[in-house]
Amino acid sequence: MHPDIAEILIPADELQARIQQLADEISLAYAGKQPLLLAVLKGSIVFLADLMRALSVPHAIDFMATSSYGSATESSGVVRILKDLDEPIEGRDVLIVEDIIDSGNTLDYLRTLLLARNPASLRIVTLLSKPSRRQLDVPVDWVGFEIPDRFVIGYGLDYDEHYRNLPYIGILKEELYS
Ligand code: IMP
Ligand code: MG
Numbered sequence: 001m002h003p004d005i006a007e008i009l010i011p012a013d014e015l016q017a018r019i020q021q022l023a024d025e026i027s028l029a030y031a032g033k034q035p036l037l038l039a040v041l042k043g044s045i046v047f048l049a050d051l052m053r054a055l056s057v058p059h060a061i062d063f064m065a066t067s068s069y070g071s072a073t074e075s076s077g078v079v080r081i082l083k084d085l086d087e088p089i090e091g092r093d094v095l096i097v098e099d100i101i102d103s104g105n106t107l108d109y110l111r112t113l114l115l116a117r118n119p120a121s122l123r124i125v126t127l128l129s130k131p132s133r134r135q136l137d138v139p140v141d142w143v144g145f146e147i148p149d150r151f152v153i154g155y156g157l158d159y160d161e162h163y164r165n166l167p168y169i170g171i172l173k174e175e176l177y178s
Contacts, residue, residue: 002163005170009152010145012167015127016050018144022125023054025142026095029123030057035093038114040106041065041083043099046156046164047127047144051097059095062086066106079109094119099156100128101143104136111138128152128169145169151177 001008026035034057039048041063052061065083094114101107107124114122125142132149147169153159154166159177163170 002166002170004163004173004176005154005166006173007171008168009147009150009171010155010169012155015144015155015168019047019050019127020054022142022144023051023056026051026125027056029141030059030093030095033057033093035059035095036087036089037061037095037097038085038089039063039097040099040110042164043156043158044097044127047099048097051125064110066110068106079106081113089114089117089119092119093121094123096122096124098124098126100130100152101126101138101140102130102133104134104138107138107140108136127155128157 037048037052037059039045039061048061052059062085063083064081064085067080067082068078096107096110098107111122123141126140127144129140129143129146130149131146150171152169153163153172154168154170156164158164159172
């Protein structure tokens with residue numbers, strides 16, 4: 001275990017097993033279609049890479065980048081678009097792939113923005129959710145794991161750009177950010 005980690009919350013094998021279940025459900029939901037997986041940079045890339053390889057439906061991928069955090073562990077509530085999609089999504093079946101939903105600010109903002117572009121459908125899969133932190137009620141179609149209100153890192157999630165490469169979801173030692 002990495003020395004900055006207080007506790008492993010979700011080990012690598014549990015992540016992989018749950019992602020295969022999600023992929024099976026998502027493949028069924030999009031049978032006969034070719035969804036566009038829209039990953040929210042940067043935290044979602046590890047989840048996207050595993051999810052897409054577990055899907056049995058053909059699909060395309062694209063990326064958006066948003067920001068609501070600096071190096072702090074609390075959301076600022078203000079969402080900015082740092083990178084937009086490469087292609088129009090009108091008439092496409094879009095699946096937003098998120099690493100974690102916390103306050104809900106990011107996904108609420110993205111949903112409104114993307115719905116205005118008239119996709120055929122818009123659904124959301126998030127690997128993690130912190131339900132106790134929700135400020136905005138965003139309709140999420142698939143949730144990998146509900147987790148307690150702790151700051152987590154690993155499997156794509158960072159603290160100040162560190163720890164994204166850890167293969168598990170861990171809880172950062174509090175003395176490292178308080
Ligand atoms: P929201 O807008 O408050 O829902 O926050 C969503 C974004 O905040 C996520 O996409 C993450 O980038 C970041 N975030 C929220 N909680 C955590 C955490 O525990 N660890 C790392 N990043 C987090
Ligand atoms: Mg994110």
